[in-house]
Amino acid sequence: MPVTVLLVDDEPLVRTGLxxxxxxxxxxxxxxxxxxxxxxxxxxxxLRPDVVAMDVRMPLLDGxxxxxxxxxxxxxxxxxxxxxxxxxxxxxxGALRAGADGFLxxxxxxxxxxxxxxxxxxxxxxxxxxxxxxxxxEYGNGGGNRAARAVLERARLTExxxxxxRLMARGLTNAEIAAxxxxxxxxxxxxxxxxxxxxxxxxxxxxxxxxxxxxxxAPG
Amino acid sequence: MPVTVLLVDDEPLVRTGLxxxxxxxxxxxxxxxxxxxxxxxxxxxxLRPDVVAMDVRMPLLDGxxxxxxxxxxxxxxxxxxxxxxxxxxxxxxGALRAGADGFLxxxxxxxxxxxxxxxxxxxxxxxxxxxxxxxxxEYGNGGGNRAARAVLERARLTExxxxxxRLMARGLTNAEIAAxxxxxxxxxxxxxxxxxxxxxxxxxxxxxxxxxxxxxxAPG
DNA sequence: GATCGTCTCCCCCGTGCGGGGGAGACGGGT
DNA sequence: ACCCGTCTCCCCCGCACGGGGGAGACGATC
Numbered sequence: 397m398p399v400t401v402l403l404v405d406d407e408p409l410v411r412t413g414l415x416x417x418x419x420x421x422x423x424x425x426x427x428x429x430x431x432x433x434x435x436x437x438x439x440x441x442x443l444r445p446d447v448v449a450m451d452v453r454m455p456l457l458d459g460x461x462x463x464x465x466x467x468x469x470x471x472x473x474x475x476x477x478x479x480x481x482x483x484x485x486x487x488x489x490g491a492l493r494a495g496a497d498g499f500l501x502x503x504x505x506x507x508x509x510x511x512x513x514x515x516x517x518x519x520x521x522x523x524x525x526x527x528x529x530x531x532x533x534e535y536g537n538g539g540g541n542r543a544a545r546a547v548l549e550r551a552r553l554t555e556x557x558x559x560x561x562r563l564m565a566r567g568l569t570n571a572e573i574a575a576x577x578x579x580x581x582x583x584x585x586x587x588x589x590x591x592x593x594x595x596x597x598x599x600x601x602x603x604x605x606x607x608x609x610x611x612x613x614a615p616g
Numbered sequence: 617m618p619v620t621v622l623l624v625d626d627e628p629l630v631r632t633g634l635x636x637x638x639x640x641x642x643x644x645x646x647x648x649x650x651x652x653x654x655x656x657x658x659x660x661x662x663l664r665p666d667v668v669a670m671d672v673r674m675p676l677l678d679g680x681x682x683x684x685x686x687x688x689x690x691x692x693x694x695x696x697x698x699x700x701x702x703x704x705x706x707x708x709x710g711a712l713r714a715g716a717d718g719f720l721x722x723x724x725x726x727x728x729x730x731x732x733x734x735x736x737x738x739x740x741x742x743x744x745x746x747x748x749x750x751x752x753x754e755y756g757n758g759g760g761n762r763a764a765r766a767v768l769e770r771a772r773l774t775e776x777x778x779x780x781x782r783l784m785a786r787g788l789t790n791a792e793i794a795a796x797x798x799x800x801x802x803x804x805x806x807x808x809x810x811x812x813x814x815x816x817x818x819x820x821x822x823x824x825x826x827x828x829x830x831x832x833x834a835p836g
Numbered sequence: 837g838a839t840c841g842t843c844t845c846c847c848c849c850g851t852g853c854g855g856g857g858g859a860g861a862c863g864g865g866t
Numbered sequence: 867a868c869c870c871g872t873c874t875c876c877c878c879c880g881c882a883c884g885g886g887g888g889a890g891a892c893g894a895t896c
Contacts, residue, residue, distance in 0.1 A: 570882075
């Protein structure tokens with residue numbers, strides 16, 4: 397079964413572009429479009445999309461309020477991918493706090509857009525380093541912290557995973573973590589993989605960066 | 617079971633001082649002393665200490681060579697805590713390269729010395745952040761950043777190495793750093809190795825931790 | 837009773853990483 | 867001239883890492 401997507405953006409051009417990119421994939425199907433957040437809820441009820449690609453800035457009801465409303469009033473709500481041109485990141489953080497599952501830059505390359513849709517569809521609430529790094533690059537380490545915090549809040553790590561992340565952030569290897577927790581190294585690898593997946597980190601280094609940037613661990 | 621410690625220092629005064637400080641702890645036991653690195657290996661074989669507190673500058677066999685010899689010729693070797701007056705840090709870095717697990721300032725306060733011994737005994741090889749914190753503690757609260765910066769200065773990273781460390785601390789791989797700096801990956805590997813050696817870090821994760829802990833990079 | 841999440845451990849497998857060497861080019865300093 | 871530090875690139879090599887699978891045990895929830 398293909399991943400079904402609902403596009404919500406006030407600019408027809410963007411909707412068309414996203415549709416073109418996504419429909420080029422055999423496993424992704426765009427099942428509907430909306431020009432404003434106000435139209436989202438009934439559409440979601442009718443179409444039951446897996447993913448809603450939602451612009452943050454829209455005239456009547458913006459992406460933040462639409463996200464909040466959607467999660468409150470629809471059961472088994474779709475995954476919400478916040479789409480932004482990135483001029484105003486306040487909206488993005490607001491949307492993530494409201495419960496969005498990831499965010500996406502409009503200027504991202506098609507392959508990245510497709511990747512993001514598949515990821516959130518699979519239940520990953522990530523897009524951390526790629527986008528946050530881009531954030532940091534453009535804002536000169538200005539907005540990374542808040543974005544990271546919002547993402548980490550949504551990562552929903554289990555207690556064991558947080559424990560493992562803490563030890564990773566102290567520079568321990570998998571074997572050392574295993575010794576410390578009195579479990580097998582394979583077990584630690586499982587937890588580490590889960591942490592990486594949930595944080596959207598590519599390797600333990602990025603996970604540690606995420607831990608620092610989010611305030612999960614603090615210097616000193 | 618208490619932590620057993622072997623003291624290696626050519627100055628009896630220092631040995632006595634360390635012994636006094638450490639024996640005051642119920643969970644730490646000094647099991648032996650040596651005045652030179654040459655006497656270390658047979659002593660370690662006989663006493664099997666958990667930790668060797670080793671001076672770096674000693675007449676016959678210095679701490680660097682003693683560390684190297686110890687790790688090479690003893691199986692299940694003890695943790696090695698390098699003790700230094702800190703006037704000559706070249707020795708310290710040499711010892712860390714040789715495989716020491718941490719270093720300690722002679723002028724550190726008793727509580728810090730005890731703390732350092734317990735840490736390495738637990739298998740913590742986070743030399744850099746630990747010492748930064750220790751330094752920060754010595755300079756009183758508030759001067760932590762200055763102290764941390766001082767330690768990083770001691771690492772004497774070149775401009776290029778600092779550049780590489782910054783990119784490491786943003787989660788980039790060697791290949792990505794190479795692309796960013798428009799050099800070959802082998803070149804980046806050289807710089808990374810230099811950074812790891814100078815910081816006493818075992819891998820890039822520990823280097824990034826050191827970067828955060830020292831204030832070289834800051835969250836947010 | 838069945839389902840779900842969590843924690844635990846196992847397999848294979850590719851590769852990025854880091855150590856340990858070396859070497860040439862350039863510039864500055866003595 | 868000479869040395870030295872820096873930056874650049876190269877080799878080989880072992881291993882930790884991380885992806886992609888699967889699977890059993892346990893407790894909570896339904």
